[in-house]
Amino acid sequence: MSGAMSWPFLRLYILVLLYFSANAILNVIIPLQGAFLGAGSTTIGLIMGAYMFTTMFFRPWAGKIIQKHGPIKVLRIILIINGFALILYTFTGLGGYLLARILQGVSTAFFSMALQMGIIDALPEKDRSQGISYYSLFSYVPGIVGPVLALAIWQTGGMDYFTVVLIAIAVCTGIFGYTAKMEKDKEGPQSAADASRQNVSMWESFGQLVRNPLLFRCSVLMLSASVVFGAVTTFIPLYASQVPSGNAGVYLMLQAGTVVLTRIALRKRIPSDGKWHSPFIMTTMLLLAVAAQCVSFSVTGGMLFFYLGAVLMGIAQAILYPTLTTYLSFVLPQLNRNVLMGLFIATADLGISLGGAVMGPIADMSSYSFMYTICAILGAVMIVFAYERRKATNRNFMS
Secondary structure, rough: HHHHHHHHHHHHOOOOOHHHHHHHHHHHHHHHHHHHHOOHHHHHHHHHHHHHHHHHHHHHHHHHHHHHHHHHHHOOOOOOHHHHHHHOOOOOHHHHHHHHHHHHHHHHHHHHHHHHHHHHHOHHHHHHHHHHHHHHHHHOOOHHHHHHHHHHHHHHOHHHHHHHHHHHHHHHHHHHHHOOOOOOOOOOOOHHHHHOOOHHHHHOOOOOOHHHHHHHHHHHHHHHHHHHHHHHHHHHHHHHHHOOOOHHHHHHHHHHHHHHHHHHHHHOOOOOOOOOOHHHHHHHHHHHHHHHHHHHHHHOHHHHHHHHHHHHHHHHHHHHHHHHHHHHHOOOOOOHHHHHHHHHHHHHHHHHHHHHHEEEEEEHHHHHHHHHHHHHHHHHHHHHHOOOOOOOOHHHHHH
16 A cells, blocks of 8 residues: 555554544543532533633644644644643542643644644645545544443443543554654745744734635534534533433444545535535525424434434545635635634634533533534524525635
């Protein structure tokens, strides 16, 4: 095998799998342990949301630092921080969990950027999209097995097993990370003028989240959908016990497995022409709304609606992000495209954080079922927002 499937890159994909396997376990254990320690949904939501909020905050700066120091050097430092965060979970309480989530958020912001930039720099142009696709797939694979493993650890009552698993993940991730190799960027060093222009464009780019209607529309859609995804990740481990015959591990496994299978099956059907396909996006948001409502209704309707919601949620999650990312890659201005893409990804991080921080108080004041109905309403509103009301030229904002 060569290109994106050669051994050096397979090592990177294994590193991605190991790194995100910890999150797949923690997404289940932290809510359960938090409830066991007496924390309410608001507190649990804030602890869970701190991870992606921190990731969102640091992501715009990660690319610049990595470009200056190189992905490998940054990656090795980040793996130390990540290893410390994982070990912190094994001997602390809620306060330690919050600090660990923040440290993980910093790590993930730099880890994901270092891996993706390293893959892009090292692969020929014709193989780059394939390399990024494999990166994305391997980041979702832990979500298939991790929740089931986490529930098994929890149900045995053996937090000692939890300690052993997290330390093993930290050690294995560190070994793979420190032995990883990526080619250096083949381009020469930037001139001072180019660097200065990039610094200016980076600061000016923040305003384009609002000024550029194409970026604004994609960011609002991604933010809203991510709120729903975040609410599912944070509270399904607690909500599943209220669903007749519901199992959080099976739900999360179904959703993650659906994401992986859908991305493989539909990889050639994602629009890649720089045009806004209203019916495609509106159907995706409809799937999201129906999925959230199925989850909400499952407390009465039973596990059939619960698991149907998992499958529909996985399909929507698999389609929306690559569709919006591909569209923006065509219509954003070339000069500051990378910075704007980073800001767009940051809106996804923010949405997942808000899914825990905002939806937690709603669940405390009402119920998890009502909270997921709010998520369904949010998805339904986005169906209208995704509609293209006029025949606009998508290339208007490329210059």
